[in-house]
Amino acid sequence: MPTPDRTSLAEIVATAQDIAEEEGLANLTMQAVAVRVGVRAPSLYKRVRNRDDLVRLVAEATVRELGEQLDAVAVGGDARTDLAGLCRAFRAFAHRRPAGYHLVFAGPAASRPAVTSLATAATAVLRVAGALAGPDDALEAARTITAWAHGFVGMELAGAFNLGGDVERAFEYGVARLADALARA
Structure with a gap:
């Protein structure tokens, strides 16, 4: 009789995400995941080819989660309000999952999410962008929008705003000016 499964791919990936956030991507190993899910490392290879595959799965899960959070705030109301919600959700996500955020936007090419996953995650941004700037x-x-938000958040996570002032105010100012710039004349 076969041995019952003691873990699942979903549990493996969620655990890997937690390790990346808590201990850094460098400490995300098959052994570390195995210890946390309560199996021996060789058991993970039934579901995950290798560490690179595990990191790619973490990136995929992260971009899926980001897309779900963006979809939840851009509900098809006023485009400016939706843009502000998207930017705030993007920023909050990056602060909550900085390792995953870095992996999605600046990780090794082999670990980046598939283009289809990125496109799905971008649905709300494309919808709001089209409402502001027009479908063409x-x-x-x-x-x-993505470049501005990523630039702002990247500087914020790196502690690069060194000239004083209120970073919250600067963020909200940027969102408002972005909406002004994109809005059809």
């Missing part, structure tokens, strides 16, 4: 400019506007 939706992709360019979505890229502008």
